[in-house]
Amino acid sequence: xxxxxxxxxxxxxxxxxxxxxxxxxxxxxxxxxxxxxxxxxxxxxxxxxxxxxxxxxxxxxxxxxxxxxxxxxxxxxxxxxxxxxxxxxxxxxxxxxxxxxxxxxxxxxxxxxxxxxxxxxxxxxxxxxxxxxxxxxxxxxxxxxxxxxxxxxxxxxxxxx
Numbered sequence: 048x049x050x051x052x053x054x055x056x057x058x059x060x061x062x063x064x065x066x067x068x069x070x071x072x073x074x075x076x077x078x079x080x081x082x083x084x085x086x087x088x089x090x091x092x093x094x095x096x097x098x099x100x101x102x103x104x105x106x107x108x109x110x111x112x113x114x115x116x117x118x119x120x121x122x123x124x125x126x127x128x129x130x131x132x133x134x135x136x137x138x139x140x141x142x143x144x145x146x147x148x149x150x151x152x153x154x155x156x157x158x159x160x161x162x163x164x165x166x167x168x169x170x171x172x173x174x175x176x177x178x179x180x181x182x183x184x185x186x187x188x189x190x191x192x193x194x195x196x197x198x199x200x201x202x203x204x205x206x207x208x
Contacts (some may be wrong), residue, residue, distance in 0.1 A: 050076075068116050069117060
């Protein structure tokens with residue numbers, strides 16, 4: 048499995064519905080840190096029964112075709128030709144962190160971890176990439192992430208192995 052993030056940018060109007068900016072093109076993984084490193088092995092399913100992520104031996108895996116918006120908050124404003132993403136800037140060194148942070152937030156209700164665990168993972172992934180604003184991005188999710196934590200989780204489920 049590649050350590051390079053496997054993803055592509057979505058066409059915001061026709062594919063991303065002006066909500067999602069990226070989609071995975073293969074299975075992606077990261078080594079978990081902190082309390083999440085000791086999380087039991089499990090499978091994480093969406094409300095419609097799709098396996099979207101799993102944890103094995105201290106690593107979090109994200110399935111192919113997982114869509115996320117990058118660093119939040121942001122919105123696509125405008126039309127096909129003149130539209131722009133406005134909000135928190137995305138950088139190559141934040142993409143992996145934003146992907147796995149979104150996965151962790153999506154399954155937080157059933158995942159047996161809290162927002163602090165998710166945010167710490169976000170920080171360590173950016174630090175591993177050498178992102179110079181990692182601390183500032185971390186502080187922003189600590190301050191404003193509660194609004195998004197636990198959002199759209201109805202029906203998600205976990206299977207412990």
